[in-house]
Amino acid sequence: MRNVTEDNLTDTFLSYFGDDTDPRLKEIMDSLARHLHAFAKETKLTHKEWQKGLDILRSAGAITTPERDEFVLLSDVMGLSSLVDMVNSSEDGTSSSVLGPFHISNPPAMDMGADLRGDYDGELILVSGSVLDTNGKPIEGATLDIWQTAPNGLYSSQDPEQDKYSFHAIFTTGKNGSYWFTTVRPVSYTVPTDGPVGEILNATGRHPWRPSHLHYIIKADGYRDLVTEVFPDDDPYLDEDTVFGVRSDLVMSYVKQQADSFPTSGYALSGKVAEEYSRVDFDLVLTRDVSA
Numbered sequence: 001m002r003n004v005t006e007d008n009l010t011d012t013f014l015s016y017f018g019d020d021t022d023p024r025l026k027e028i029m030d031s032l033a034r035h036l037h038a039f040a041k042e043t044k045l046t047h048k049e050w051q052k053g054l055d056i057l058r059s060a061g062a063i064t065t066p067e068r069d070e071f072v073l074l075s076d077v078m079g080l081s082s083l084v085d086m087v088n089s090s091e092d093g094t095s096s097s098v099l100g101p102f103h104i105s106n107p108p109a110m111d112m113g114a115d116l117r118g119d120y121d122g123e124l125i126l127v128s129g130s131v132l133d134t135n136g137k138p139i140e141g142a143t144l145d146i147w148q149t150a151p152n153g154l155y156s157s158q159d160p161e162q163d164k165y166s167f168h169a170i171f172t173t174g175k176n177g178s179y180w181f182t183t184v185r186p187v188s189y190t191v192p193t194d195g196p197v198g199e200i201l202n203a204t205g206r207h208p209w210r211p212s213h214l215h216y217i218i219k220a221d222g223y224r225d226l227v228t229e230v231f232p233d234d235d236p237y238l239d240e241d242t243v244f245g246v247r248s249d250l251v252m253s254y255v256k257q258q259a260d261s262f263p264t265s266g267y268a269l270s271g272k273v274a275e276e277y278s279r280v281d282f283d284l285v286l287t288r289d290v291s292a
Contacts, residue, residue: 059196067157072101073197076187076243077206090224092134094286095247097229100215102155107145107168112268115182116167122151122184124269124277125254126262130177131218131284138177139286142220145170146181148213153189182269185254185278186212189236201242208242211235216284221284230282254278 004012013033017026039045060070075081076098085096110116117124131142147168149155156162171179190208193201201208213229231238233251253276262273 006041010034013037023221025292033254036216055202056196060200062195063195067102067104068192069101070192070195070197072099073191073195074200076100076245077191077197077201079244085227087290089236090287093224093285094226094228094283095249097228097247097250098243099217099227100243102157103147103215103217104157104165104168105158107147107165107170110169110181112171112174112178112180113170113182113270114169116146116148116169117182117184118163118166120151122187124182124187124275126180126182126267126277126279127214127282128178128180128258128279129282129284131173131179131220132177133223134285134287136174138175139220139223140173140175140177142173142177142218142223142285142286143170144173144179145217146221147215148186149189151184151187153187158192171231180266182277183214184269185232186214188212188235191242193233205241207240208238209240210243211237211241211246213245218284218286220286224289226284226286228284230280252280252282254280 010033014030017029040050043049054238056074060074064070072081075197077177081098089096131139131144133139145168147155150159150162150167152159154162156164156166156168159166167183169181171181173179188209188211191210192198193208198208200206211231212235213231216226216228216230218226218228228250229245230250230252231246233253238246238251257277257279259275259277262270264270
């Protein structure tokens with residue numbers, strides 16, 4: 001095409017694709033180009049604004065490390081991560097929610113009833129529930145990759161004072177599909193604002209806060225992987241999560257318990273709890289992997 005114009009640029013771009021281009025790649029690139037070009041035309045994007053957008057991407061690349069992915073965080077605060085979750089969530093199972101930029105792979109396997117607190121102080125919580133299929137049948141052999149912030153609001157990958165796998169664990173369910181452990185109650189925290197994501201939040205008058213939550217990745221043979229989070233119903237940021245991760249079925253309640261009600265067996269802390277604690281029961285429902 002010798003005479004590329006504002007009106008034919010998109011179609012010209014798409015006409016350059018080879019005949020052997022993967023159909024799904026072509027579908028995605030077709031839609032991306034049409035929306036991206038339409039965005040530039042609709043907003044009458046200036047050279048200065050276009051350059052600023054490129055600067056943001058360069059900065060995101062420069063600040064990204066194996067422990068911190070600014071591109072994931074950018075996707076989170078723009079709502080894209082949550083939208084992808086929603087598009088791909090099953091209506092029958094537990095809702096998915098954002099993975100976030102601070103997940104650490106291959107955490108240590110722990111026995112059910114383990115205590116994740118280590119030497120940290122904070123409100124003790126007992127977390128329990130079951131991994132079920134959509135018919136309510138327990139799923140044996142499901143793995144739960146669980147992680148959270150420390151009481152200072154930082155993940156271990158952010159905090160040199162924490163061990164690498166602090167507040168991280170993998171549990172595997174038995175025949176009854178149940179899981180249980182103790183930890184400290186997670187706290188509300190801010191996403192990092194020292195990079196381009198913080199610049200965007202500041203420029204748009206948005207706060208960086210997330211409601212407190214527990215992260216889960218649940219996997220089981222024959223079922224779709226579930227990446228999700230659960231949130232307490234009394235968190236002040238529940239209705240304005242800066243990464244749009246809250247879903248109604250992911251909201252639970254911490255219920256206060258007296259020390260003498262703590263289970264006498266089955267937990268690392270059995271027989272050792274002398275203070276009030278809170279309990280949360282949360283079941284996770286997996287859907288069948290029809291592509292398997």
